[in-house]
Amino acid sequence: MRGFIPTLGLNIVYRMCIFVKIAAMSSTLSFLLSDPSLPIALKAIAQKVQQGERISPEEGILLYEKADLSYLGVLANFIREQKHGHKTYFNRNFHIEPTNLCVYDCKFCSYSRLLKQKEEGWQFTKEDMLNIVKSYDGQPVTEVHIVGGVLPQYDVDFYVDLFQSIRAHRADLHIKALTPVEFHYIFKKAKIDYATGMKLMKEAGLNSIPGGGAEIFAPEIREQIAKDKCTGDQWLEIHEIWHNLGMRSNATMLYGHIESYAHRIDHMEQLRQLQDRTAGFQTFIPLKFRNQDNQLSHLTEVSVLEDLRNYAISRIYLDNFDHIKAYWAMISRQTAQLSLSFGVDDIDGTLDDTTKIYTMAGAEEQNPAMSTQELVNLIKQVGRHPLERDTHYHVIQDFKDVVFEDEVKPNYYPLPVLN
Ligand code: SF4
Secondary structure (H helix, E strand, O other), rough: OOOOHHHHHHHHHHHEEEEEHHHHHOOHHHHHHHHOOOOHHHHHHHHHHHOOOOOOOHHHHHHHHHHHHHHOOOOOOOHHHHHOOOEEEOOOOEOOOOOOOOOOOOOOOOOOOOHHHHHHHOEOOOOHHHHHHOOOOOOOOEEEEEEOOOOOOOHHHHHHHHHHHHHHOOOEEEEEOOHHHHHHHHHHOOOOOHHHHHHHHHHHOOOEEEEOOOOOOHHHHHHHOOOOOOOHHHHHHHHHHHOOOEEEEEEEEEEOOOOOOHHHEEEEEEEHHHHHHHOOOOEEEEEOOOOOOOOOOOOOOOHHHHHHHHHHHHHHHOOOOOEEOOOHHHHHHHHHHHHOOOOOOOOEOOOOOOOOOOOOHHHOOOOOOOHHHHHHHHHHHOOOOOEEEEEOOOOEOOOOOOOOOOOOOOOOOOOOOOO
């Protein structure tokens, strides 16, 4: 059953959480470093983390191959609490997905329909999308997230017009939209280079770009799962150009399909190097491959324990990224709670049931929406400090001591809190 961690696994995870909490209370890694049974290579990595030093790609692969969940959790939680303490961020946002039709045919994609499957698709006009934006008038949302399929009619002129129109209607709404997959396609079609295109997007009112389309950068994997769309190098180049315009973006990695651990580390290494050059990334978001209704359905999904290991290694490896985010709608509310002890400090937003990308891939949340109260409770249940943020992580409201009227008891499982 999706979203259900078998009892044994759940107990293990809970014990790991308790372990992480106990270790974190010392605020150093001495507890771990004094463990005589810890292999020398893992002790060396722990020492590096304690001293704030960067680990190498070889050490990153070693973590995937040799480190157990408790060790990874202690290191990742140490870094997370050094950077943020118990602070845990979320935002109030909604999505617009212009179309689920796409000229590309990515093997892992459960969301898109090919042009020849038009009857299963939707295509929003600019007016449709503006009406969605207008439906949030007067509501305290701070961000609209716009991504979807790639179609010829959604071209440079269309998006310039769309962004200008949203901006004219609601100047305070942060527009986070499109990925290098769309940018590469629309700029090529318009016969303009990336630098010209990204400048146009900025001038039209685009505020930031989300992390999607990164998948796995390694050409030998990308060629098999996402043939024809922008390459890993092109993805990185577009983000670099955007950062050099003084703008910010996020980064993702699709894991748990046909890639190896070395491919994951190579992916993160390329992000880390770009971040060294620009400091333009805000958040890294590991995205779990889901196997429902796509061309890789024969693959078994990785376990929740592997998800937690992956969050933790991401936190340890990407020393120059401020934030690690878990999409609660993709991994379930319970796993999102657990992830907060494995390096994650952001669990995304309220969503308001406005995205189909996760649900069509088989995510547990088939109608992903949480009230602010539910999100806050979810974070508080695991002893963390909820903060509503804007897209750039400025705090909008501190919910630490907020007591909601008509408090409704949520029905998901509370984790033990030891501090
Ligand atoms: S992942 Fe994106 S680019 Fe690939 S088929 Fe799906 S919608 Fe199209």
